[in-house]
Amino acid sequence: MYRITPCLLLVACAAATLMSVPSAGAGFTSIDTGHTLTKVRVARHDDKTIIVGSTYEGDLIALSDAGQPLWKRDLSGTMNHDVWCEDITGDQRDEILAANADGSVYCVSSSGELLWQFKVNDAPMYAVCVLEKAGVSYVVCGGFDNNIYYLSATGEQIKVLPSSGYSIAKPWGNDPFKPSPPKGLHIANFLRKAKRSDGSEFLVVHGTMNGMQDKGAVYLFEPLADQPHRTIPITAGKGIGDLTVAVDGNDILLGTSAHGNDSSMSRINVASERQDSFKFRSLKKRVDGFGYRVVQPSVLTNDSQFKYFIVCGRQILLVPPDLTAAECEVHSCRYSFNDVWMDGPNQRAILASAQSGGSSVHIIDLADNTWKKEIAELQPPGKIAAILKASDVVREKVHTFSRPEWERPPLPVYLMSESINDSVESIVEQIQQSSSSPVFLDHQHFGVAEDWDRSSLANEKYQNKRDRRRRYTLTHKQAVDALQSVYQTENGAAYWAGHGNDPYMFTLDTLKEVIDAADGRKTVLIYPELEDHSDDFDFVLKDHFYPLAQFAQDRNTQIYVRTKHCFWQGNVYLPMWNRLLSGEFADVFVPAMEETTDKSMELSLASRSGIWASGATNSWGSRCARDNTSFDRARQHSHQMLPNHFLRMMVYHISSGAQYIDNFPVDQEYMSLLWELIAKGVLYVPKRDEIVSYSPVHLSMHEPDHEYMIESSNVKWCTFFDPQRESQRRMVFSRLNGSWPGAPVTEWDFSRYAAGVNDRRLNFLPPYENGLVLITPPQSGPDSDPDAPRGRLVDNLHPIYRNIMVEHHTDGHHYLSADGQQTYAADQYATTVAADIRRAVKQLPLSVSGEVAWVAAQTSPTHLRLTLIDSGYINPKNRKAVIHFHAARPTQIRDVLFDTEFDLSDPDSVTIPIPLGMFRFIDIELASPLTAQ
Structure with missing residues (x-):
């Protein structure tokens, strides 16, 4: 039996909103929780397994294996960045540890009772796990204050491990308007335990100083040690969004948080420090290209063909041990997911809610291959279904709508x-x-720009600036012809005329010629990411933008400052x-x-x-x-x-x-x-x-x-x-x-x-x-x-x-x-x-x-x-x-x-x-x- 704290019992009406009847196939089950879940985990409660979810608002909820709502625990009202479930008190019931954006670690029992809260400062907590040494369990946590903390099972601070004492992080760049941080600092991007064959544990830390552009390093610590016994700089993808340690402790899997073109999984062998990379672009059109996704790898322990189960957006990849792309399976569905947790002992993968505001938790039975067909047909119950139905109703009403007679023309x-x-x-x-x-x-996005002599530009910075995503191959005439070709209708055209990386993609003369040729048709010149606030950009405004704006007046032309x-x-x-x-x-x-x-x-x-x-x-x-x-x-x-x-x-x-x-x-x-x-x-x-x-x-x-x-x-x-x-x-x-x-x-x-x-x-x-x-x-x-x-x-x-x-x-x-x-x-x-x-x-x-x-x-x-x-x-x-x-x-x-x-x-x-x-x-x-x- 589950023991539920009386004050947390859900009244009938709340339970009705928390869960609907599960939508189940043989290998894939969806359960509406009524909440948008951003994290999912599993926890033990006596001899049972419960599913734990973290909501968008930072609450914790629990469901039984059958999908019945058990409890909901409000925390700070801000998000949880990480959740870890493990028994730290020896009572055969897991505690649930939440690294919260308010700077706290919250410890909640498997019955939903708040046991303790730990907080040093306001910097968001980002990672948490449990590490054991000599039969004693320690909560290990860290975040954006650049420190790692060891806590007792009751939440008292045992030790502080500042990254300044061991980090090899070295920032780059010399922009005084976006100064780099000091070297030798990193946040605890991930904290995970690893087990050796003798049962002893060590701490795996991924440290980063830049969540988008830094590959970071993996640091391996003995429990409570001041210095890592191994430091492994990452050589593959940058922007690390997930870290998993294989059950046997031999491999560390890293997944990127990146644009689809840069999505990858890296595998680090702990003994040899060898790093292998599986790049998603090797799958070509079998996976989504454009978009920003987290690669979340897990290890399959009971599959003779595949070793890795990877969730990335709306796709699940099954990858063989040798990481051969041709041997992979790719299973796609309509929706992307916020998180995945591998429940190895029960041969299940638990998926959090659909990223589009879904409210379901989804359970894949890995022992039943019918999940591969069923996930392709996924229509999540709950919020997604409600949004689609309401949108259809609105559209029907729009078709019969008449604007009130007292309203002016749109x-x-x-x-x-x-x-x-x-x-x-x-x-x-x-x-x-x-x-x-x-x-x-009319619109068109160009991968090319005008190649022109910039020696006359009286500013060295912008004389040399280029957008690396473009080939500078167009002559003046080719540039004019290309831009004029965008105007296919009388409505007018919108296109990039420059970018913060290079506002001079097209010369002022080229743009003026194109605007004149438009002959009064609407022209919108898009300039993304104009962030520079140095004196150099003052030159660009006077040399390019203000003359362009003066010319654009009375010519039905706008400069769209998309910054x-x-x-x-x-x-x-x-x-x-x-x-x-x-x-x-x-x-x-x-x-x-x-x-x-x-x-x-x-x-x-x-x-x-x-x-x-x-x-x-x-x-x-x-x-x-x-x-x-x-x-x-x-x-x-x-x-x-x-x-x-x-x-x-x-x-x-x-x-x-x-x-x-x-x-x-x-x-x-x-x-x-x-x-x-x-x-x-x-x-x-x-x-x-x-x-x-x-x-x-x-x-x-x-x-x-x-x-x-x-x-x-x-x-x-x-x-x-x-x-x-x-x-x-x-x-x-x-x-x-x-x-x-x-x-x-x-x-x-x-x-x-x-x-x-x-x-x-x-x-x-x-x-x-x-x-x-x-x-x-x-x-x-x-x-x-x-x-x-x-x-x-x-x-x-x-x-x-x-x-x-x-x-x-x-x-x-x-x-x-x-x-x-x-x-x-x-x-x-x-x-x-x-x-x-x-x-x-x-x-x-x-x-x-x-x-x-x-x-x-x-x-x-x-x-x-x-x-x-x-x-x-x-x-x-x-x-x-x-x-x-x-x-x-x-x-x-x-x-x-x-x-x-x-x-x-x-x-x-x-x-x-x-x-x-x-x-x-x-x-x-x-x-x-x-x-x-």
């Missing part, structure tokens, strides 16, 4: 990079025949970008983001919106790509096959005013729902002076603090944590470098008190319950530039904001006085800003709470359009949006798509359910028009 939305395959061609044709929006721009990290709340406020910020080229520059490796999406939303709202630009853009979910490059479970997270993000951003969309294609048939929402006018695209969901409080950015700029843009190195410095440093925008994946944001951070997010992860759909707090150019003080072409912020907004705006100032590190001469500590002054935000919300027509993203816009004098979106980017849930009315009095509230009216018996608030993975479009009729206060 604004155009430009789809810059959509792949139109056979499955969606008829949908696109129908849209183009019946609607002026969306506009499908990264803190750019729109950092770089753009450097003096070199003043001409963009002034609004001189408001009709040319389009602020956009490539939010990969980032953990600050709620900030970029507020800053792009603030740039647009200020009048500095007349539009803004958004992008979805495979690696949107790669907030932690060392664990890139970023191969979502159902782009529901893309759909909801696009609904949110377009309903917030984004008109230039640069999406990477994943499942175009599914994403065509977005196109239909736009075409039919279900999705309302507001002008900036129609939006009434901005907070009256805005945060004005001055020239950014140097330390803030480095912290927020240096996101790949992961060994910067310094406990003394962190204890003294309080920043407005904090924990942005590579040492903080999944970590809680501080109590005084703008992301918490303004945006309402809790962690540094994937907050593409932030709640901003008191209204979106814009990050804007200064409106008062000597940095306000009152004569700028953009005008005043308040004159570009809805009239309700005319007399209610409240401005605070920052440089990203501190709060400032309006003249920038006085600084205020972020942890103290944040309470002032937060209080102003709470007060100011009462002056809005309405606000919304309930873990949803939302935006409201006025569509007529007495109508508001409210868009509500499930905020769980890759952990969708059923939500309850609570609309709080303040300065507006509603007379009717109606879902415009489903024609559902909501009860107004409470004049102050209305609750609207939001199905998981979905959104609702609400029309609110007002008793009287909105007016300035």
Whole structure:
């Protein structure tokens, strides 16, 4: 019998949401848990085995072998980076150890009772295991503070093993604007035990200093030793995302966390230190190419033909002992998985939930080969099934939708990079025949660039810069011809004109000639990853971008600045970008983001919106790509096959005013729902002076603090944590470098008190319950530039904001006085800003709470359009949006798509359910028009 802690017993209704009836075949079983599981393990409870899962929110749950829910244990509310199950007390029941992003290791019994918590500092814990010496079990843990800790079975610290005492890590590079960390430091990327034939154990450590670009090294330690007895530098793939030790302790298997072209498994023989590599590209088209995935290898102990069982995204590889590609089996299914755990004694592989927001745990019976056929036909129960069904219902309703007569004609939305395959061609044709929006721009991605004499460039850095992914072979004429060939229709074209690696892929003269030849057709010049904020880039702006922008004016041409990290709340406020910020080229520059490796999406939303709202630009853009979910490059479970997270993000951003969309294609048939929402006018695209969901409080950015700029843009190195410095440093925008994946944001951070997010992860759909707090150019003080072409912020907004705006100032590190001469500590002054935000919300027509993203816009004098979106980017849930009315009095509230009216018996608030993975479009009729206060 299982012993369940009484306080953790699940009531009937909770159990109903935790698990549905298992969907079972002979060799493959799916069990809906009701939770998005990111980690799975197995644990012993007396003579039974239980399945343990870690949820997206960092809770632990347990299921019986038959799939019955046993318990759920809440921990910190932030993610678990690693979970280990082993008996450390000798009672024949495993303890469950969770390395949490809040800096703790939590120890939970197999009955779900929290036994103890260990924490030294706030740096995320990243790895945990158990090691035995002389019959004594030690918990071994480590993370982003560059140390390893030995703990007793009751959680007391026994020993600290600093990586500075043995690490061979040596950083590279000499960019002063992205400085390298000190040498001789690494994080504990993985901690695992290995057993010798005599039963003794030793510790296997993989240390890394950069989760994306470092191969790192494996260090082998005797228990409690100060120095490794072996150090093995890794020679194969870089970006190590998984480590498994063979049961016999002879081999260590490493899997990459990388782009598909670089995916590999490495095998290290412990005795000889020989390293063999199995590269996925040797399988050619049998495996997926593009995408970002973790290779998770396991050892098969009872298979005469295959030795390795490898999960990578949506594919399972069976690999022979000699790693011969021709002898491999590849088994594919529709969905990718968040994790796998090999349950060797029971000949099972346990798969965590589908990466697209699934809620099932999947069990493969390795003794029954029918699993190979059954996994190919997988249709996960639970959340995935609910999303697909709800999406179909929405699409049916869209087809019969008629735009309300009081709404103006839709604004155009430009789809810059959509792949139109056979499955969606008829949908696109129908849209183009019946609607002026969306506009499908012609596009092409070039693997070549212009070869031209750069000796005239008066900047050595950019004279020598090239993008290594391109061949520089085109003459001027060939470049012009190639770019002109992109324009296949009257809609216009979008294409890369340069990149942060090389903004000069095409000369200014070439681009001007192509723009002129377009003869007024829309041209969008895409410039990804413009991160450089050195004086060298000041030269590039003056030599290339500003002349190009000046030429583009009045030629229906936009420069799409698709940059990264803190750019729109950092770089753009450097003096070199003043001409963009002034609004001189408001009709040319389009602020956009490539939010990969980032953990600050709620900030970029507020800053792009603030740039647009200020009048500095007349539009803004958004992008979805495979690696949107790669907030932690060392664990890139970023191969979502159902782009529901893309759909909801696009609904949110377009309903917030984004008109230039640069999406990477994943499942175009599914994403065509977005196109239909736009075409039919279900999705309302507001002008900036129609939006009434901005907070009256805005945060004005001055020239950014140097330390803030480095912290927020240096996101790949992961060994910067310094406990003394962190204890003294309080920043407005904090924990942005590579040492903080999944970590809680501080109590005084703008992301918490303004945006309402809790962690540094994937907050593409932030709640901003008191209204979106814009990050804007200064409106008062000597940095306000009152004569700028953009005008005043308040004159570009809805009239309700005319007399209610409240401005605070920052440089990203501190709060400032309006003249920038006085600084205020972020942890103290944040309470002032937060209080102003709470007060100011009462002056809005309405606000919304309930873990949803939302935006409201006025569509007529007495109508508001409210868009509500499930905020769980890759952990969708059923939500309850609570609309709080303040300065507006509603007379009717109606879902415009489903024609559902909501009860107004409470004049102050209305609750609207939001199905998981979905959104609702609400029309609110007002008793009287909105007016300035």
